[in-house]
Amino acid sequence: MDYGITVDILNRKEYPQLKEFCKVCATKGYRNNTDFGRLKLKKMVPPYGQYWVVKRDNKIICLSGCHEFPEIDDTSYRILFRAVGLETRTGLSRYHFNSLPFYWHVRPQVEWIKKQGGERFFITTQTDEGSDVSGKMFRMDKVMHLLEKQGILKLETILKIGYTKEHVWELNYNEYLSKRFNKYV
Numbered sequence: 001m002d003y004g005i006t007v008d009i010l011n012r013k014e015y016p017q018l019k020e021f022c023k024v025c026a027t028k029g030y031r032n033n034t035d036f037g038r039l040k041l042k043k044m045v046p047p048y049g050q051y052w053v054v055k056r057d058n059k060i061i062c063l064s065g066c067h068e069f070p071e072i073d074d075t076s077y078r079i080l081f082r083a084v085g086l087e088t089r090t091g092l093s094r095y096h097f098n099s100l101p102f103y104w105h106v107r108p109q110v111e112w113i114k115k116q117g118g119e120r121f122f123i124t125t126q127t128d129e130g131s132d133v134s135g136k137m138f139r140m141d142k143v144m145h146l147l148e149k150q151g152i153l154k155l156e157t158i159l160k161i162g163y164t165k166e167h168v169w170e171l172n173y174n175e176y177l178s179k180r181f182n183k184y185v
Contacts, residue, residue: 002089004056004057005054005055005056005104006054006055006058007052007053007054007055007104007105007108008052008053008055009050009051009052009053009108009112010050010051010052010053010063014053014060015036017059017060018036018053018060018063019036020060021033021060021061021063021086022034022035022036022039024086025084025086028086030084032082032084033063033082033084038082039051039063039065039082040082043067044065044067044081046116047068047116048067048068049065049066049067049068049081050065050066050067050109050112051063051064051065051082052064052065052104052105052108052109054085054100054101054104054105056087061085061086061087061100062083062084062085062086062087062100062101062104062105063082063083063084063101064079064080064081064082064083064084064101064105064109065080065081065082065109066078066079066080066081066109066112066113066121067081068118069122071159071161071168072120072122072156072157072168073120075117075118075119075120076118076119076120076121076122077109077113077116077118077120077121077122078122078123078124079105079106079109079110079113079121079122079123079171080101080102080105080106080109080123081124083099083101083102083105084101085099085100085101087100088100089103094150095147095150095152095179095180096143096146096147097179097180103180106171106176106180107177107180109121110171110173120170121170121171121173122156122168122169122170122171123144123153123168123169123171124159124161124166124167124168124169125140125141125144125166125167125169126138126140126141126164126165126166126167127141127158127165127166127167141167144167144169147169148169150175150179151172151175152171152172152175152176152179153169153170153171153172154169154170154172155167155168155169156168156169156170
C-alpha cells in the first residue's frame with residue numbers, strides 16, 4: 001500500500017538524505033543517479049527545471065525531475081528526468097502505475113510545467129543501442145512502447161542527447177489522467 005508516502009519538491013534541507021539515496025543507487029548500478037553531478041543538481045533549478053521526491057516514512061525512495069526541452073521547441077519539457085525508484089508499488093499495472101515516478105511524479109511535474117508556460121511533455125528512454133549497466137533502461141523503453149499502444153504516449157522522434165541515443169515520447173496527459181484516476185478528463 002501507499003501508507004507513509006509523501007510527494008514533494010526536493011529542497012536543499014534534504015540534500016543529506018539525497019546523498020544517501022545516491023549511495024544506494026550506486027550499489028544498484030543506477031549510474032545516472034550516483035551523485036549530485038550526474039543528477040545535474042546545480043542546473044535543475046527553476047525556471048529551467050525541478051526535482052521531486054517520494055518519501056516513505058521520511059526517507060527518499062524515489063527521485064525524478066523535469067526540465068526545459070528546447071531540442072523539441074520552446075514550450076516543451078522533459079519529465080521523469082533521472083527517474084529512479086528504490087521500491088515499486090505492489091501489484092501489476094498495465095499502465096505502468098507500479099512505477100513510483102510514473103505514478104507519483106507525472107501529475108505534479110506537468111502542473112508545475114504549465115505554470116512555467118510549458119505545453120508539451122516528453123519522456124525519454126535509451127534505445128537498445130549503447131550500454132545499460134543496471135538492465136533497467138532497456139526495459140523502460142519496452143514499457144514505453146506498450147504505453148504507446150494504449151494511447152498514453154506517442155513516439156515523437158529519436159534524438160542523440162549528450163552521448164546517448166534516446167526515444168522521445170510525448171505524453172498524452174489527458175489519457176494519462178483518465179487511466180490514473182479511472183475517469184475521463
